[in-house]
Amino acid sequence: MTPQAKIAILQKLIQIPSVNDHEAAVADYLTTLFAPYPQATVERLTYAPGRDNLVVTIGQATGPRLGLSGHMDVVAPGDTTAWHHDPFGGEIVGDQLFGRGASDMKSGLAALVVTMLEFLEAGTPLPGSVRLLATVGEETGEYGAAQLTDAGYADGLAGLVIAEPSGLDNVVYTARGVIDYKVVSTGKSSHSASPENGINAIDNLMKFYNAVGPLMAQHTKTDPVLGGLLHNVDLISGGEQINSIPAHAELMANMRTIPAYPNQVIYDELERLVAQLNQQPGVDLALSYSYPEEAIPGDPNAPLVQLAKQVSDQVCGHDTHVVGSGGANDGAEFLRAQGDFASIEIGPGNDTSHQADEYVDLPEYLQAVEVYEQLIPVFLRQVAHQ
Incomplete structure (x- = not known):
């Protein structure tokens, strides 16, 4: 997939105004992206009318399973007169793409989706499976993640990567x-x-x-x-x-x-x-x-944490920090699932989340895809050989 095609997917997501609602429109669009690949299992779980969680699973039925998570809702744009760019336009200026959710967290969600699509397009053999958990309602209470957890979609995971906007120079392993x-x-x-x-x-x-x-x-x-x-x-x-x-x-x-x-x-x-x-x-x-x-406990030395740091160091050429987060996220719900697994946050984004003229740096977005594409197969191989 060309960089332009990857950016076009993110633009389309930004142009869907899923403000604390209407996530089914996002799920519809993502479903069309996976439709050409019969080897991808696509499931919908409705929370309320117009509010569908999306679960996409690829890879081998046997072997470990890594969860990937991103939420499809965004907060309201607020006073649109404070914006210099259409909140739902996906406008690109230089290396920055503007719009509500550009940082929190449609860029992270898009990077996860592009990663899976590239695995499918290239026929990349995976020593296990990858499951995308795209949720509703994270911004107002993580109730999409709660519904998916109660339905068993996170049971038996070997690990969970949440693409919240930590910035690629941070791996978050614990959260309030x-x-x-x-x-x-x-x-x-x-x-x-x-x-x-x-x-x-x-x-x-x-x-x-x-x-x-x-x-x-x-x-x-x-x-x-x-x-x-x-x-x-x-x-x-x-x-x-x-x-x-x-x-x-x-x-x-x-x-x-x-x-x-x-x-x-x-x-x-x-x-x-x-x-x-x-x-x-x-x-x-x-x-x-x-x-x-609940607060998310974590181990900074967990294999998934250290591997994510190593991969990000290599791909981005910086020293990735292992840190905690003051904010809650969907991981608190998914950790109620059956099994014992590490949950991390690492994704593109910055401190413009929830602000006017929210944006994401496109080079970081494209680097996030590289990070996920390297992280996923290595992690699955490590777990499979344990």
């Missing part, structure tokens, strides 16, 4: 988890001139707010790569009008967890705090979670 939670306080409204007739939901919510900070601050363990546990209350709302005692108030908080504190530890503490406060007269607090993900 996330807990987004909401606390709703229900009170009783009354005229503010007669507060004794009501229950102030804001006052009761603040009891939780004032207690949860010191409670989370007690988690003083730190990870040598990821750092400590992070807890931030980011949204608070409540009340109806200035002269009414508020009957409703709520807050939302974001936590970034580390392997030393599994999410269940945090759940237990939050639920215990809410239960204690609810024993006070008039307090009615309800706790809920949104798409929590």
Whole structure:
């Protein structure tokens, strides 16, 4: 495949506006790319109307299987007047391709797809198989990866490569988890001139707010790569009008967890705090979670990690760093699958993700294909000979 053809695939992906939805259109396009190759097994798993996960498997049925993962959704472009390029145009200026998802992470997804297509086109013998797990909903909760995991598509993997935009000079082997939670306080409204007739939901919510900070601050363990546990209350709302005692108030908080504190530890503490406060007269607090993900533990010396570093060093001519990530990704869901395997992130991209004029450097995108094409056969051979 020529460099121009590889770039054209990425352009087409950028031109599909799969903003937190409509991933089936991306799956449709990718399916057409694999259609000429009957040796590729293509499967769809629908999450919701217009939202299809895509699974493509190539190679030998016997032998180890390496998973490749990328998500098909993108975040909204935001204020389009802040863009100098059409967010869904795939415009090329010099060596840069602009558009929503160019960095996060349609360039990584395209590089994985091109790698598999080149294996098929060349008839490259693989000592095992490769499975693409293209997911929906990563940007809003990793629920496509969760669905694929529950359906068994990640069972028995020998390793997993996620093409998130780490930059090819980084191999990410461990990542923070996330807990987004909401606390709703229900009170009783009354005229503010007669507060004794009501229950102030804001006052009761603040009891939780004032207690949860010191409670989370007690988690003083730190990870040598990821750092400590992070807890931030980011949204608070409540009340109806200035002269009414508020009957409703709520807050939302974001936590970034580390392997030393599994999410269940945090759940237990939050639920215990809410239960204690609810024993006070008039307090009615309800706790809920949104798409929590566990932290991803990892071994920097795992064979997949070290091989990815070695290959990237050779292909790109730089010193690839073995690092951790502060953000959650689909790997947290896939690691629930049956089996014990290392998960890494390595993919093209930069810090323009989620910003106006998001872009990817095309030389890095093309290098990513080279990295994957060298990494995959070597890893499968190593595992097959163990």
